[in-house]
Amino acid sequence: MLLSKLIHFVVLPPASLLIVALIGLALRRRSPRTGRFLFRGALVVLLALSTRIVGNFMLAPLENSAPPLTAQAASGAQAIVVLTSGVVMQSPEYGGDDAPDESALARMRYAARVQHDTGLPLLVTGGRIYSAQKQSLAANMASALRHDFRTDVKWVEEASVNTAENAAFSASILLPAGIKRIVLVTHAMHMQRAEQVFRSAGFEVVPAPTAYYSTGPFNAFQLLPSSSGLSASYYACYEWIGLAWYRLRH
Structure with missing residues (x-):
């Protein structure tokens, strides 16, 4: 690490x-x-x-290589997998507990919407990226999804530290349970790489990208540092x- x-x-x-x-x-x-x-x-x-x-x-x-999720594309999926992101450690407004950062919140919000729309069971995946973390990224995100987004989380994968491990360790949980077709939630910019490794791990992947940062109209301030x-x-x-x-x- x-x-x-x-x-x-x-x-x-x-x-x-x-x-x-x-x-x-x-x-x-x-x-x-x-x-x-x-x-x-x-x-x-x-x-x-x-x-x-x-x-x-x-x-x-x-x-642009990751178009938004459609209801037709999600048809037949068996579970939702959301990749964790960063963490704000010892957040005072949460009593000193760790909290998902703004990048993780973008994924959580969209994962919650997809879960509410589809009713599919949800897995969060991600371990510890800092030794000072009180809990894994996945446990931290699962707690926020349950309490702040009123979204059920069925599986919590807490050992992975990169995208390839997210895929491999999620496969060890889902594939033995007969779950092969998944809706994958992550940033649009990250989807191409994530989809690649999850397919290599044995999944049929339905991309559910979020947080498109390159969209929107041009303005002159974009030319300034x-x-x-x-x-x-x-x-x-x-x-x-x-x-x-x-x-x-x-």
């Missing part, structure tokens, strides 16, 4: 580009032309990635790299 986080830090922006810029500064005396190229190039790319128009451009192909622009680019890079890695490995 620690190695994985370190690799993410080194490979993904903005840290990766800042590292390149520092290398450029270190080379400015030994090789001025190369040093200037690396330093200026890294800053230009970082500036571009900080704009929402670039982030949306990178996210759009991922999200912003935290939301950098966040969109970060997650787009994360998904594109993850998709390439999973295709190679799985």
Whole structure:
């Protein structure tokens, strides 16, 4: 887990580009032309990635490959599987307990709607990503679904720490119970990678994507650097790299 986080830090922006810029500064005396190229190039790319128009451009192909769920597509499904996301630890408004973060809340809200519309049993999957967590991501999400969204959770898978393990460990619970066709809930940008590994685990997958970030009309503010622009680019890079890695490995 620690190695994985370190690799993410080194490979993904903005840290990766800042590292390149520092290398450029270190080379400015030994090789001025190369040093200037690396330093200026890294800053230009970082500036571009900080704009929402670039982030949306990178996210759009991922999200467009995952059309919204329809009632016809969900026909014949036997269960709903929702992937957990992040956590806000020791939330004071919840008495110091951990709480799902905004990314997890987007998945929970849509999973609750799908469950209410279909009546299908629901599984949440995700283990601990931080040693300081009081409980697994799945247990945390299941509790919020039950108490805040009035949504029943039948299965809680608490051992997985990545999408491939989400699929494998969910399969160990559902496939022996005769459940093969599932409605899969996750972010639209993440659906392509998630669907791939769940199919490889033996499921028939009905995608139920949520949280489309690249939609909506253009406005001039999308040309300006912003935290939301950098966040969109970060997650787009994360998904594109993850998709390439999973295709190679799985």
